[in-house]
Amino acid sequence: MDEPSPDVGTARDKAFAEYVLPEVEVLLRVAMTLTAQPADAEDLVQDTLLRAYRAVDRFDGRHPRAWLLTIMRRAEVNRHRRRRPQLLDAPDADLDRLAGPASGGGASPEDIVVGACFDAVVDGALAALPVKHQHVVRLVDVDGLSYAEAAELLGVPEGTVMSRLHRARRRIRDRLAAGLAPKRGVM
Structure with a gap:
């Protein structure tokens, strides 16, 4: 070459x-x-x-x-x-595949169970969002883009990004509170 x-x-x-x-x-x-x-x-x-x-x-x-x-x-x-867009059939499976195998032995069994439950609730809360809200959360909160950069990428006004992000975070917060509340008292 x-x-x-x-x-x-x-x-x-x-x-x-x-x-x-x-x-x-x-x-x-x-x-x-x-x-x-x-x-x-x-x-x-x-x-x-x-x-x-x-x-x-x-x-x-x-x-x-x-x-x-x-x-x-x-x-x-x-x-x-x-081409026809590829739809994400199983986001949890893709996330598991990307995460790879857990590196060995440092976590306690309690940490593993609590971590798995928390991850499942977070994944469920994110998956329950409308797609346009999922994109904003991933771009801003996961990828670390600014509101302006996310707005430019999505082709929407910056205020729309801020509004969608606010709604998405509120929905995730409510879903996390509801999903984790019953597990707090269990020993």
């Missing part, structure tokens, strides 16, 4: 290294949120990076993360136009 030398030093390569490469980790996290499949997420990030490389010489240098997330959102929309 002939790869370009890092010493090429073209303006495009320098701009790409300065604006795009520092954001690759964020792009991968967001892509995982959008696609829920590691292979699809990697493909989406690769497509985003390719599009960004082609357009970096036209980029003004302001707000590279927002620029890249916009490219990613448009790339994902185009991917969905070409």
Whole structure:
């Protein structure tokens, strides 16, 4: 494989290294949120990076993360136009698969049972949310995007992101309180 030398030093390569490469980790996290499949997420990030490389010489240098997330959102929309979207059939199974096997022996049996119950209640509370609220929770609370970045990615106003997040957090909080309350008195 002939790869370009890092010493090429073209303006495009320098701009790409300065604006795009520092954001690759964020792009991968967001892509995982959008696609829920590691292979699809990697493909989406690769497509985003390719599009960004082609357009970096036209980029003004302001707000590279927002620029890249916009490219990613448009790339994902185009991917969905070409094929039927993959629906998440079993989110709990996907989360378990991504988490991998538990590393051995440090937790007490009580911690394992309480942790499993809590995780199940949290997963259930998140799964019970409308999809648009799930996306906002994942982008802001899990992936750590700002309201503005999430709004840009979802193509909605920032106030809509804030409103959805507030409602989602309230629903999760209520569901957690209801789901964990009976278990507190059990010994």
